Amino acid sequence: xxxxxxxxxxxxxxxxxxxxxxxxxxxxxxxxxxxxxxxxxxxxxxxxxxxxxxxxxxxxxxxxxxxxxxxxxxxxxxxxxxxxxxxxxxxxxxxxxxxxxxxxxxxxxxxxxxxxxxxxxxxxxxxxxxxxxxxxxxxxxxxxxxxxxxxxxxxxxxxxxxxxxxxxxxxxxxxxxxxxxxxxxxxxxxxxxxxxxxxxxxxxxxxxxxxxxxxxxxxxxxxxxxxxxxxxxxxxxxxxxxxxxxxxxxxxxxxxxxxxxxxxxxxxxxxxxxxxxxxxxxxxxxxxxxxxxxxxxxxxxxxxxxxxxxxxxxxxxxxxxxxxxxxxxxxxxxxxxxxxxxxxxxxxxxxxxxxxxxxxxxxxxxxxxxxxxx
Amino acid sequence: xxxxxxxxxxxxxxxxxxxxxxxxxxxxxxxxxxxxxxxxxxxxxxxxxxxxxxxxxxxxxxxxxxxxxxxxxxxxxxxxxxxxxxxxxxxxxxxxxxxxxxxxxxxxxxxxxxxxxxxxxxxxxxxxxxxxxxxxxxxxxxxxxxxxxxxxxxxxxxxxxxxxxxxxxxxxxxxxxxxxxxxxxxxxxxxxxxxxxxxxxxxxxxxxxxxxxxxxxxxxxxxxxxxxxxxxxxxxxxxxxxxxxxxxxxxxxxxxxxxxxxxxxxxxxxxxxxxxxxxxxxxxxxxxxxxxxxxxxxxxxxxxxxxxxxxxxxxxxxxxxxxxxxxxxxxxxxxxxxxxxxxxxxxxxxxxxxxxxxxxxxxxxxxxxxxxxxxxxxxxxxxxxxxxxxxxxxxxxxxxxxxxxxxxxxxxxxxxxxxxxxxxxxxxxxxxxxxxxxxxxxxxxxxxxxxxxxxxxxxxxxxxxxxxxxxxxxxxxxxxxxxxx
Numbered sequence: 005x006x007x008x009x010x011x012x013x014x015x016x017x018x019x020x021x022x023x024x025x026x027x028x029x030x031x032x033x034x035x036x037x038x039x040x041x042x043x044x045x046x047x048x049x050x051x052x053x054x055x056x057x058x059x060x061x062x063x064x065x066x067x068x069x070x071x072x073x074x075x076x077x078x079x080x081x082x083x084x085x086x087x088x089x090x091x092x093x094x095x096x097x098x099x100x101x102x103x104x105x106x107x108x109x110x111x112x113x114x115x116x117x118x119x120x121x122x123x124x125x126x127x128x129x130x131x132x133x134x135x136x137x138x139x140x141x142x143x144x145x146x147x148x149x150x151x152x153x154x155x156x157x158x159x160x161x162x163x164x165x166x167x168x169x170x171x172x173x174x175x176x177x178x179x180x181x182x183x184x185x186x187x188x189x190x191x192x193x194x195x196x197x198x199x200x201x202x203x204x205x206x207x208x209x210x211x212x213x214x215x216x217x218x219x220x221x222x223x224x225x226x227x228x229x230x231x232x233x234x235x236x237x238x239x240x241x242x243x244x245x246x247x248x249x250x251x252x253x254x255x256x257x258x259x260x261x262x263x264x265x266x267x268x269x270x271x272x273x274x275x276x277x278x279x280x281x282x283x284x285x286x287x288x289x290x291x292x293x294x295x296x297x298x299x300x301x302x303x304x305x306x307x308x309x310x311x312x313x314x315x316x317x318x319x320x321x322x323x324x325x326x327x328x329x330x331x332x333x334x335x336x337x338x339x340x341x342x343x344x345x346x347x348x349x350x351x352x353x354x355x356x357x358x359x360x361x362x363x364x365x366x367x368x369x370x371x372x373x374x375x376x377x378x
Numbered sequence: 379x380x381x382x383x384x385x386x387x388x389x390x391x392x393x394x395x396x397x398x399x400x401x402x403x404x405x406x407x408x409x410x411x412x413x414x415x416x417x418x419x420x421x422x423x424x425x426x427x428x429x430x431x432x433x434x435x436x437x438x439x440x441x442x443x444x445x446x447x448x449x450x451x452x453x454x455x456x457x458x459x460x461x462x463x464x465x466x467x468x469x470x471x472x473x474x475x476x477x478x479x480x481x482x483x484x485x486x487x488x489x490x491x492x493x494x495x496x497x498x499x500x501x502x503x504x505x506x507x508x509x510x511x512x513x514x515x516x517x518x519x520x521x522x523x524x525x526x527x528x529x530x531x532x533x534x535x536x537x538x539x540x541x542x543x544x545x546x547x548x549x550x551x552x553x554x555x556x557x558x559x560x561x562x563x564x565x566x567x568x569x570x571x572x573x574x575x576x577x578x579x580x581x582x583x584x585x586x587x588x589x590x591x592x593x594x595x596x597x598x599x600x601x602x603x604x605x606x607x608x609x610x611x612x613x614x615x616x617x618x619x620x621x622x623x624x625x626x627x628x629x630x631x632x633x634x635x636x637x638x639x640x641x642x643x644x645x646x647x648x649x650x651x652x653x654x655x656x657x658x659x660x661x662x663x664x665x666x667x668x669x670x671x672x673x674x675x676x677x678x679x680x681x682x683x684x685x686x687x688x689x690x691x692x693x694x695x696x697x698x699x700x701x702x703x704x705x706x707x708x709x710x711x712x713x714x715x716x717x718x719x720x721x722x723x724x725x726x727x728x729x730x731x732x733x734x735x736x737x738x739x740x741x742x743x744x745x746x747x748x749x750x751x752x753x754x755x756x757x758x759x760x761x762x763x764x765x766x767x768x769x770x771x772x773x774x775x776x777x778x779x780x781x782x783x784x785x786x787x788x789x790x791x792x793x794x795x796x797x798x799x800x801x802x803x804x805x806x807x808x809x810x811x812x813x814x815x816x817x818x819x820x821x822x823x824x825x826x827x828x829x830x831x832x833x834x835x836x837x838x839x840x841x842x843x844x845x846x847x848x849x850x851x852x853x854x855x856x857x858x859x860x861x862x863x
Contacts, residue, residue, distance in 0.1 A: 010775065012825035014791045015768050015800040017779060170724075200438055202764070204724045204848045209439050216444070 147274030230332030238325030414665030416519030435844030
């Protein structure tokens with residue numbers, strides 16, 4: 005291993021535009037790196053490249069080029085193999101589209117036969133329709149790939165943080181900054197982070213900075229969104245005359261919340277992305293929800309049980325609001341490009357107290373049931 | 379381990395601690411011990427720390443500062459009137475204006491830095507004083523070498539010194555002195571001129587050990603290297619002798635004279651230093667300059683390890699509980715820092731840290747056993763270099779850019795102290811053990827050069843930015859972050 009040790013060496017700082025400056029194959033460099041390097045004495049001819057984070061840049065371009073942005077390796081369909089029903093379904097869908105195609109075709113022919121300009125108009129409309137569908141599909145694919153890119157980024161961030169891997173954390177950090185690059189409200193955070201680029205900071209500390217500078221303002225917005233959704237849900241539950249209306253409203257409000265959170269953290273989720281996200285959120289809730297209850301909900305519930313006893317409607321409102329909060333936190337977990345590593349994941353307690361005080365005050369304001377029935 | 383304090387010392391220390399605990403109630407203070415052998419960078423560390431806090435440096439990982447809870451930091455008169463003030467202003471002038479490293483410290487000095495902050499918790503914001511005084515003590519690193527002597531008798535020390543002198547790295551350096559010791563009869567009548575002669579040869583030998591190309595560290599007694607105003611006094615005129623096992627000194631013999639002087643050295647020089655400055659330290663940062671030793675090869679690194687192990691045994695690590703902290707002062711947080719981390723590329727920092735971890739392993743274990751929290755970091759209080767890469771022989775070499783000090787050299791290149799150069803100092807070996815136990819001779823694959831302090835960047839308005847650093851904020855967070863919570 006020690007046949008290629010590198011000697012300490014000195015180089016000129018002034019870049020000389022020599023033929024020497026072509027980048028060598030990275031594979032070769034890698035191989036060199038593996039063996040212990042030591043003493044070499046060199047003439048000061050080589051080109052010095054003053055680039056504090058050249059590694060980072062390379063990694064970022066990698067990060068953004070193939071892996072993360074390629075839709076083909078995101079959105080993996082669930083493997084459910086062939087089934088007879090499926091074959092039949094596909095065949096039927098084919099038939100239907102043929103039928104539609106035929107209908108359109110004959111429509112256009114008929115229109116041409118009647119008046120030529122009507123035919124052209126119909127043809128134009130068909131073209132617009134097809135284009136619209138095409139772009140919609142592209143948008144959906146991009147949205148889904150964005151969601152899975154964020155999922156991937158989150159896994160990478162966690163690994164990099166746990167292994168304190170400097171290169172990887174720099175890459176993750178650049179990707180996250182890139183994610184928010186055209187969001188004006190992150191300008192300050194991004195510039196703060198950029199100031200630390202040339203500093204020598206350990207990997208896990210970089211994630212800490214990233215969370216604090218860039219993500220915590222977004223987290224605050226997310227919490228506001230969750231809280232206001234929960235408030236709306238609790239009020240509507242408290243005043244709605246029919247249980248069905250509650251259920252419908254809670255569902256709609258939650259879907260809106262998830263969508264808003266997804267947009268807040270990483271762009272529009274799209275229609276199919278939304279369905280996927282909703283499914284994931286509910287799944288995530290099933291896993292983490294019980295833990296959340298364990299940590300601090302119990303004493304809160306016991307403590308605020310009093311509030312619920314004041315009025316049954318108010319209690320229902322708080323419970324539905326809490327459900328929204330839980331879904332919101334779960335959605336936050338799934339939409340955030342970096343997991344909660346150094347910052348604390350917002351707990352139920354913080355929302356609960358605000359929700360209860362809000363419900364109480366609104367309850368009093370609309371002259372509803374007063375605490376006379378305790 | 380021999381006990382280095384007596385019962386009376388302990389009582390005195392406990393009394394002082396109690397006093398300061400009481401005064402801490404309304405003006406909390408924290409004694410931050412900055413420990414390190416000579417040239418480890420204590421003075422620079424203190425200067426950079428103060429400068430960054432006072433002038434608002436870039437400290438993103440120092441939580442209280444980054445959250446903007448620190449409202450100000452200023453220098454205040456120190457509590458000990460008998461100790462000179464740390465000359466922060468002139469050290470800073472050296473660093474920033476002259477771009478030279480401060481002169482090596484010749485005597486002890488102290489500085490108090492008071493931080494105003496708002497606590498993150500509502501309770502302490504209301505009832506806490508919202509200020510913390512940090513007492514920093516700077517002293518010559520040579521003095522540290524004396525601490526292990528407190529636990530040793532003259533005979534033990536002599537035997538150790540003679541053993542050490544025949545180690546391969548020292549064999550040639552100690553020739554003259556060993557020759558002289560051989561000739562001296564310890565039982566002979568005491569003789570001042572012989573004593574002076576012997577002491578001066580011994581001092582020469584210690585000085586030679588410290589030179590750049592040998593860079594040895596285990597060189598007690600430290601005042602021989604840096605006598606100050608005690609120069610020529612009997613307490614500094616002694617040397618180890620060859621003593622037969624278990625032989626006690628006859629009255630008026632040469633041996634008795636040396637032994638007496640050794641004891642008075644301990645009581646006049648070492649003990650006051652230990653009692654006044656080391657026994658009461660709340661937080662501790664141990665600065666280790668491993669690079670100089672690495673330059674000189676594994677022998678020097680092993681010697682550094684011995685020196686550190688001896689010195690670190692003198693510390694009193696231990697967790698603080700609210701009850702015991704009134705009486706016994708224990709260091710509850712210790713940070714071991716490999717300084718001058720800017721003199722090598724950051725990709726090697728992990729290896730530097732693991733080397734340091736190995737060098738201070740015993741001390742870390744001891745501290746952890748005593749419930750103190752310990753961390754290890756590669757650090758540069760003042761970052762003198764930037765980083766880059768260079769294409770060389772078909773591969774990329776990570777290099778550091780800076781202005782090397784005048785007279786430093788790599789291979790055939792000699793630096794003039796003015797031009798900026800890109801330097802590749804060699805790779806630290808992956809295997810930590812080989813840095814300590816490798817072959818003693820043979821050309822080293824490492825050549826760390828010293829760089830001049832950085833030219834401070836200025837903004838357009840002419841405001842100079844703070845001193846750049848590496849991980850100083852992390853060190854601060856570890857050392858004092860919890861007191862500003």
